[in-house]
Amino acid sequence: MKRHFQSFTINGTIEDKGLPILLICNHMSWWDGIWTLYVNQQLFKRKxxxxxxxxxxxxxxxxxxxxGFSxxxxxxxxxxxxxxxxxxxxxxxNLVLLFPQGNIKSIYQNKFVFEKGIEKILQRTKDDIQIVFQANLIDYFADAKPNAFFNLHHYTGEWNIDEIEKAYNSFYKQCLEAQAKKEI
Structure with a gap:
């Protein structure tokens, strides 16, 4: 990754509660899974x-x-x-990564519509998992290679797909706004 990117920054702190982690992340490029693996290795250290x-x-x-599983x-x-x-x-x-929109979408997307799979999975799990949001963003600034930013948020709301979707969209919007204010 270091060959392709200028830097990697993890924003947000997540308290590791020792529970399985369901990580919900935007899917904007081929790199998303690798970036999330990097975050897992740095913070969570789960399978x-x-x-x-x-x-x-x-x-x-x-x-x-x-x-990967299909x-x-x-x-x-x-x-x-x-x-x-x-x-x-x-x-x-374990940590399980899901891309809620189901396929790769533009980084500039401002609203995510979740596929129903997350709801079906949550119906099959107990309440003893930790849901973490991740928003991956990139910026070049004055560098030839992009800088990667991995924004994290611990979701603590209702286990309702509509509420999770709404919370993720709000989180992603906040990440975009914070990213737009960054300068070199």
Whole structure:
């Protein structure tokens, strides 16, 4: 990563409660999973898992060796994927990364519409997991290579998909506003 980026900054502090972590993150580039792995290694030190579309995992098969597991939308196997994700979230040694919008979107997107999968997974888990939001942003400033910013927030609200979506959108908006005020 150091070859491709000028710097990495983690913003926000998260109290590690020793629980399994469901990390909800924007998906703006191929780098998102790698960046989240970096954050996990720096802060949480959990066994890393991430969900990705089955067709993408087939193209990038090596991700299955780094914690990647597949989901196939609009198929019967989607139930198995939700059950597997909930099973991962029953072990405090695990961190599961989900991209709520389901596919890569522009970094300049200002509203995320969550797929229903998060709700289905939360229905299968107990209340003893920690939900963490991450917003990845980049800026070049005066550098030839981009600076990567990983913004974190511990979600403590209701376990309702509409509330989680609203809270993530509010968090992301705050991250964009804070990023716009940065100078070199």
């Amino acid at each position: 890393y898992h991430f969900m990705m579309l089955e067709e993408e995992l087939r193209k990038n098969w090596f991700f299955q060796y780094t914690g 989901i196939k939308k609009r198929s019967k196997s989607i139930i198995e994927t939700f059950d597997y994700t909930a099973e991962l979230l029953s072990d405090a040694k």
